[in-house]
Amino acid sequence: MPYNENGHPAPTGCPLELDSQPAAQTSHDQYIGGTDNFSDDASPLSYDDANSLRYQLHGIELPEGIDRDRFVALLTAGVRDCLIRELDALAEKRARKSAALVVADAKPWGEVGRAVAQRRAWLVANPWAKRVIA
Helix, strand or coil, rough: CECCCCCCCEEECCCCCCCCCCCCCHHHHHHHHCCCCCCCCCCCCCCCCCCHHHHHCCCCECCCCCCHHHHHHHHHHHHHHHHHHHHHHHHHHHHHHHHHHHHHHHCCHHHHHHHHHHHHHHHHHHHHHHHCCC
16 A cells, blocks of 8 residues: 555545645644634535545545445535535525515505605705705
């Protein structure tokens, strides 16, 4: 089994291109401060991308001592999480649309438009009544 410069088993048969540069060393304080790559601020993986990645990594040769069933379960859980995020975003979008439709139906917008037009016409006819904010 090949090993990398840190003495860890190197991935073999990995379909992903890995940088040849070693990862920059980061302090523990950076992770506590919320600058890690796993925060919610990072753009999440889409379901399609996660599922594609799962199938790419499914047949990878695993280091000794790593249970394949657990590895596949972890990949599947990641894909499921991506799907749940996308479904939650869709549900939120639908809820906002529904709320917007309720608001739109709640007011007689024709009457509101006429009232605004009448007020504007009245203010043009009575310029002394304009409100001045200092």
